[in-house]
Amino acid sequence: MSKLFPLGITIIIPLGVIFLILSFPLTSNTGPKSFDPKVFQTDEIELLTAKISEVDSLLTDSILPILADLKGSKEGADKLEQNMMKMKAELANFKHILPKGQNNNKIDELLALVPGDQAWLDEIQDFILLQSSLNNLKIRWEPDIQRVQKGQRMYKQLCMTCHGKNGDGVPVTPEKSVTVPADAESSVLQVRPRDFTGITHKDKKVVFKFISTEREYSPALEDDLRNTIKSGLPGSPMPGFTSLSQEEIDALVDYIKTFAYLTWKYGNVNPKVYVSPKPPHDLEAKVRIDKGRQAYLTLCMACHGDIENGKDPEKDKTVDWVDSSGKPIPIMPRNFAFEPLKKGKFQELFNSIRLGIQGTPMPSNPSLSDEDTWDIISYILHLRKMANEGKLPHKKN
Amino acid sequence: MLPENISTFGHLVDNLILIIFVITLMVTVLAFGIIIYAVIRYNRNSNPHTTYKFGPFISKIIYLDAAMIVFDLIIAYASVSGWAHVIMRSRSDLISEHKEYVDVRIIGRQFFWSFNYAGLDNKMDTNDDFIIANKLVVPIDTLVLLNLTSGDVIHSFFAPHLRLKYDAIPGRSMDVWFKATKTGSYEIACAELCGAEHYRMKAKLEIVTKEQYKSWLNERSGALSVR
Numbered sequence A: 001m002s003k004l005f006p007l008g009i010t011i012i013i014p015l016g017v018i019f020l021i022l023s024f025p026l027t028s029n030t031g032p033k034s035f036d037p038k039v040f041q042t043d044e045i046e047l048l049t050a051k052i053s054e055v056d057s058l059l060t061d062s063i064l065p066i067l068a069d070l071k072g073s074k075e076g077a078d079k080l081e082q083n084m085m086k087m088k089a090e091l092a093n094f095k096h097i098l099p100k101g102q103n104n105n106k107i108d109e110l111l112a113l114v115p116g117d118q119a120w121l122d123e124i125q126d127f128i129l130l131q132s133s134l135n136n137l138k139i140r141w142e143p144d145i146q147r148v149q150k151g152q153r154m155y156k157q158l159c160m161t162c163h164g165k166n167g168d169g170v171p172v173t174p175e176k177s178v179t180v181p182a183d184a185e186s187s188v189l190q191v192r193p194r195d196f197t198g199i200t201h202k203d204k205k206v207v208f209k210f211i212s213t214e215r216e217y218s219p220a221l222e223d224d225l226r227n228t229i230k231s232g233l234p235g236s237p238m239p240g241f242t243s244l245s246q247e248e249i250d251a252l253v254d255y256i257k258t259f260a261y262l263t264w265k266y267g268n269v270n271p272k273v274y275v276s277p278k279p280p281h282d283l284e285a286k287v288r289i290d291k292g293r294q295a296y297l298t299l300c301m302a303c304h305g306d307i308e309n310g311k312d313p314e315k316d317k318t319v320d321w322v323d324s325s326g327k328p329i330p331i332m333p334r335n336f337a338f339e340p341l342k343k344g345k346f347q348e349l350f351n352s353i354r355l356g357i358q359g360t361p362m363p364s365n366p367s368l369s370d371e372d373t374w375d376i377i378s379y380i381l382h383l384r385k386m387a388n389e390g391k392l393p394h395k396k397n
Numbered sequence B: 001m002l003p004e005n006i007s008t009f010g011h012l013v014d015n016l017i018l019i020i021f022v023i024t025l026m027v028t029v030l031a032f033g034i035i036i037y038a039v040i041r042y043n044r045n046s047n048p049h050t051t052y053k054f055g056p057f058i059s060k061i062i063y064l065d066a067a068m069i070v071f072d073l074i075i076a077y078a079s080v081s082g083w084a085h086v087i088m089r090s091r092s093d094l095i096s097e098h099k100e101y102v103d104v105r106i107i108g109r110q111f112f113w114s115f116n117y118a119g120l121d122n123k124m125d126t127n128d129d130f131i132i133a134n135k136l137v138v139p140i141d142t143l144v145l146l147n148l149t150s151g152d153v154i155h156s157f158f159a160p161h162l163r164l165k166y167d168a169i170p171g172r173s174m175d176v177w178f179k180a181t182k183t184g185s186y187e188i189a190c191a192e193l194c195g196a197e198h199y200r201m202k203a204k205l206e207i208v209t210k211e212q213y214k215s216w217l218n219e220r221s222g223a224l225s226v227r
């Protein structure tokens, strides 16, 4: 023992002390680690806002006035040419901080053009129109850094696994649809989580399916996102996050918006919100069902299938959505009888018929009267009842 | 010491814990008792020279083994009977025994629990299903059938008040069940390290009365489901 004691003092204890000192920085390291430094690092969010204000001032202070000057004047053209090199440099500066897929391509195009060229001018004009939706660059939303940071933490916990690290709908853990039967044809179909950046859309547009404003309004109301987060989308793996508080949902929505920062920042400040009428009481009346069937057969059957006679909806053939490997992402029209409806309340369904579903072939039907719409809903309700009572032919059952 | 037991089979688990605790306590007390006795009785003053005593070899084996076998049998009985009651029950058996039941499919995800409800018709994969994250609402005194799986990595569904813990494994679906005996709000956790946010993978377990459950279900299932 006495022989061992000096060993303890000379080697083990100093080693322990060194280890403790070395491990100290590890314990003081708080705050979430980030996945993609460009998009996720919390310190970078501050940098991001600073950069973005640079971009904004560039747009509002130099480009817009010059464009305004330019209308029909020769001096303006000269002035613009003088500023071109400077602007080009500045555009290159902020290129990397813009949300992925949103404007990068656009800026690449811009940079490739010769300064002072008419094409360059057109492109700049295009670029500004894209950002402001022709709305004089009115600021609709500004991120609150703390809220965004909180939202980021929550996103990593609750959303990232499906919606992806970069919010582009590429799941960290891909999953097959739980509602589509696992036969050869439809097991190819995967439920595609929403892409918050717009990178998979053919026009690089940020699109949300279920919104309560006119179709042209971009991209959605905050309330629409809140609703979807709260109630989920039945028939897809998206659950309803009912246990989140209002504050938490707000934080999440704020963070989701940073994936397409400019799109959300400049938008229609006063969107036209559509409020659907209250459902009538006689939705289960036979007259309505028959009328609804007629309307369904002419308006909806082509895509949604003649469900009553055992025909499934056909897989959509449009190529609005393309994944990173260039494969089109198919959109499946709903089978009203057997599948849960993503927005299944009467008024929500009314909205979907009236306003259409963005980013899908489902068109808006502004000319369809309220009564006709309710007739169709009444028929859908009838179909669902029949399905539940086992009176409809379907390969699944 | 243990969280409150609110499931019908919780006492089986608690008993098992108690039995193991008592047995290990007995063995510990006995072993330490012998050591302390030996230290005092055979200390240097009273026993300056080492004495060796050899009894018949076989008797030592018998005493030790007999005790071990008895303890083992007690523990085996308690755990196997609990296991048989909780895990080794087929779905159809449970349904025919209880008749009334609630069906929930649980999918563990990084990093939340996703609870798929069968809706008003109580049938999975029909048109009135809905999914809720991080909140399991079930009625009291009703059989709840859980179908447990994972969407990504191994998670473990742990409801300490229900004395229920079972791994959620990707590609596999496991049937477990419980029947709650007390209303209230409790906690569900993930008991398998599953990634960076594992520590936040918590859900709420809400046991409500049957009437409350019915109205909640009605509200959640949406108007377009069949009443």
Ligand SMILES: [Cu+2]
Pocket: B108, B109, B111, B154, B155, B156, B190, B191, B192, B193, B194, B198, B201
């Ligand atoms: Cu987990």
